[in-house]
Amino acid sequence: MAAARLVFSLSLPSSTHGINRKFQPFLLTQTVAPSRVRALRCQANPESSEPQEKLVVDNGSTSETSPATKEASSGFPESPNRDVNRRVAVASVVAALALFLSTRLDFGISLKDLTASALPYEEALSNGKPTVVEFYADWCEVCRELAPDVYKIEQQYKDKVNFVMLNVDNTKWEQELDEFGVEGIPHFAFLDRQGNEEGNVVGRLPRQYLVENVNALAAGKQSIPHARAVGQYSSAEARKVHQVTDPLSHG
Numbered sequence: 692m693a694a695a696r697l698v699f700s701l702s703l704p705s706s707t708h709g710i711n712r713k714f715q716p717f718l719l720t721q722t723v724a725p726s727r728v729r730a731l732r733c734q735a736n737p738e739s740s741e742p743q744e745k746l747v748v749d750n751g752s753t754s755e756t757s758p759a760t761k762e763a764s765s766g767f768p769e770s771p772n773r774d775v776n777r778r779v780a781v782a783s784v785v786a787a788l789a790l791f792l793s794t795r796l797d798f799g800i801s802l803k804d805l806t807a808s809a810l811p812y813e814e815a816l817s818n819g820k821p822t823v824v825e826f827y828a829d830w831c832e833v834c835r836e837l838a839p840d841v842y843k844i845e846q847q848y849k850d851k852v853n854f855v856m857l858n859v860d861n862t863k864w865e866q867e868l869d870e871f872g873v874e875g876i877p878h879f880a881f882l883d884r885q886g887n888e889e890g891n892v893v894g895r896l897p898r899q900y901l902v903e904n905v906n907a908l909a910a911g912k913q914s915i916p917h918a919r920a921v922g923q924y925s926s927a928e929a930r931k932v933h934q935v936t937d938p939l940s941h942g
Contacts, residue, residue, distance in 0.1 A: 800839040802827060806856045808845065812867075815853035816886045821908035822853040826868065826878040828860050831925040833895045834877045840898045844905055851909040859930040868927070875924030881908055881915050890918030 805825075815822045825841065827834040845854045857864045859876055867873075871880050871888065879892045881904050889908075892900055896917075904915040 800842045802829060802835060802838050802856075805838055805842055805845070805854075806858075808842075808849075808854070809856040810853050812855050812857060815855045816882075818853065819884055820851065820853050821884050821911075822855060822882040822886070823905060823908070824855045824857060824867075824871070824880040824882065826857050826859050826864075826871070826873045826876050826880075826927070828858060828876055828925070828930060830929070831876050833923060833925055837877060837895065840901065844898075844901055848905050848909050852905055859927050873927050875921070876927050877924065878927070879904075881905075883908070884911070890915045892917055892920045892922075894922035894924030896920055896922040 805827075812824070815824075825834075841854075857867060859868060859873065871878065871891065875893050877894065879901065881889050881891065883889055890904070892904065900917045900920055904917050907915045
């Protein structure tokens with residue numbers, strides 16, 4: 692189909708900095724059928740000997756433009772897909788929550804779990820292994836907080852070291868409370884193979900304190916690296932409010 696040709700001439704009477712602007716006649720060419728305009732070309736007078744300039748306008752109905760071309764023409768990088776960003780954000784939140792739960796809550800390890808796996812005190816003193824005795828209470832916040840760490844250490848050394856749990860609310864252990872000088876809980880007493888105390892750690896302290904002391908017991912060393920360390924603890928005097936007399940009801 693023959694192209695339609697329209698010729699326009701435009702002059703601007705105003706001047707910029709004393710220079711009169713005059714536009715030469717230009718040709719508007721429709722290169723395809725009127726029903727589907729693909730491109731328009733605007734050029735200077737074809738009869739002029741001056742350099743010609745062309746302007747191509749694409750309606751984008753069927754043509755494909757690469758991302759690089761779009762970025763170059765707009766001057767700004769193309770924005771990432773919002774749906775992808777949303778999925779990445781959700782995945783990050785889920786991963787962070789899973790990490791928090793695994794490190795802080797340790798999948799629900801509690802004092803009850805520690806008590807269930809602990810050895811009876813009398814048996815621990817007679818089997819020839821070193822022993823860690825923890826004095827605790829169900830109402831002790833620090834005791835509950837340290838339960839996951841204690842459980843991990845117990846699982847690592849249970850073949851070489853005894854782990855005993857004594858509940859300070861149980862009046863059965865009044866003599867042991869006095870013997871070990873328990874004033875705050877959790878109170879960890881470290882006993883050698885003969886049942887002699889080598890030292891104790893009280894309250895919330897870095898996990899490494901317990902690990903290094905238990906490791907020294909398992910290796911049969913003469914002393915432990917942290918023989919006397921005290922952190923934040925709950926007062927053992929509060930046991931008087933929670934005391935029970937049934938030896939079978941608590942550890």
